[in-house]
Amino acid sequence: MIALLTEPFGYEFMMRALATSLVASIVCALLSCWLVLVGWSLMGDAVSHAVLPGVVLAYILGVPFAVGAVVFGFLAVALIGLVRDTSRVKEDAAIGIVFTTMFALGLVLISVTPSHTDLNHIIFGNLLGVSRGDLLQVAILGAIVLSVLVLKRRDFTLYAFDPTHAHAIGLNPRLLGAALLALLALTSVVALQAVGVILVVAMLIIPGATAYLLTNKFGTMLIIAPTMSAACAIVGLYCSYYLDTASGGMIVLAQGVVFGVVYLFGPHGVLRGRRYASTRTKTESVASSPSGTASAAPASRTATAPE
Incomplete structure (x- = not known):
């Protein structure tokens, strides 16, 4: 190594x-x-x-x-x-x-x-x-x-x-x-x-x-x-x-790969945002269901915990 x-x-x-x-x-x-x-x-x-x-x-x-x-x-x-x-x-x-x-x-x-x-x-x-x-x-x-x-x-x-x-x-x-x-x-x-x-x-x-x-x-x-x-x-x-391979091209390619990873999985990444939106939608759905307030409270905590 x-x-x-x-x-x-x-x-x-x-x-x-x-x-x-x-x-x-x-x-x-x-x-x-x-x-x-x-x-x-x-x-x-x-x-x-x-x-x-x-x-x-x-x-x-x-x-x-x-x-x-x-x-x-x-x-x-x-x-x-x-x-x-x-x-x-x-x-x-x-x-x-x-x-x-x-x-x-x-x-x-x-x-x-x-x-x-x-x-x-x-x-x-x-x-x-x-x-x-x-x-x-x-x-x-x-x-x-x-x-x-x-x-x-x-x-x-x-x-x-x-x-x-x-x-x-x-x-x-x-x-x-x-x-x-x-x-x-x-x-x-x-x-x-x-x-x-x-x-x-x-x-x-x-x-x-x-x-x-x-x-x-x-x-x-x-x-x-x-x-x-x-x-x-x-x-x-x-x-x-x-x-x-070409050195300059590989350096820029490495930067592009890092940007792609951050774009998808970073704090403001696309996948993170969709996952948060999906979690929020499920939370609102549970909260508005006729099952009562007892099941809505845990769901609400689940939505706010990642923040």
């Missing part, structure tokens, strides 16, 4: 993959808590795909990927707002139009860019091929995003719950929203190294959504989401090593 647990990480490339996936998972999970609350899940999808041409252009110009990602992330948001405000097209349609167009632009740039590096790894991820330089970039960007989220967590939380109140006490909701979008762009670059553009959106939504189904307290969400995401990263790497 010990050999099974230690064998995969006897290789340096697996250690780099583990470190990269843990950083990406934790940072994405923390940010996903705010994205879920604000209702920016689709915006996360848009920004994570729209950064692709920025990353490719940054590669062509020889500048850090983060620069191109942030520029195109803000460009995508600006274009979405422009289309929404100057036409009859609604926001969801504007998001779909902008991010698919920019994603297609990225694919075209990849196809015409001469490179000794396989730029398709930006799309699908190349977790097992992460170099020391890539790991250093992920660590630096991850530390920046994590620091800002921790230092400004109260402001971001108030913005997520009540932007009007945030403005009333002197905060700038527009600036907070712009900061979240900038962090979203940086986080997308971090996750690109692990799972690629296509699966980034899963890491930006699933952990926060899973934590949201488990608790009503936002502070607890900020603990559950990264813990679950980090555990899925480790499990996904183990599975990919022994099953010889």
Whole structure:
């Protein structure tokens, strides 16, 4: 058993993959808590795909990927707002139009860019091929995003719950929203190294959504989401090593399985809710039966006991 647990990480490339996936998972999970609350899940999808041409252009110009990602992330948001405000097209349609167009632009740039590096790894991820330089970039960007989220967590939380109140006490909701979008762009670059553009959106939504189904307290969400995401990263790497499958895909698949279990059996799960509704219906039926109050009392206790 010990050999099974230690064998995969006897290789340096697996250690780099583990470190990269843990950083990406934790940072994405923390940010996903705010994205879920604000209702920016689709915006996360848009920004994570729209950064692709920025990353490719940054590669062509020889500048850090983060620069191109942030520029195109803000460009995508600006274009979405422009289309929404100057036409009859609604926001969801504007998001779909902008991010698919920019994603297609990225694919075209990849196809015409001469490179000794396989730029398709930006799309699908190349977790097992992460170099020391890539790991250093992920660590630096991850530390920046994590620091800002921790230092400004109260402001971001108030913005997520009540932007009007945030403005009333002197905060700038527009600036907070712009900061979240900038962090979203940086986080997308971090996750690109692990799972690629296509699966980034899963890491930006699933952990926060899973934590949201488990608790009503936002502070607890900020603990559950990264813990679950980090555990899925480790499990996904183990599975990919022994099953010889794609590492990034296995990590996201593990997160999806956990969400499915929580969705069905969690505190607010579908099956739990149906079981409670069934118990309540039986209780009301017994209570209203002509058998008398003696049988109704135990049934009433049965219905309230789980609460």
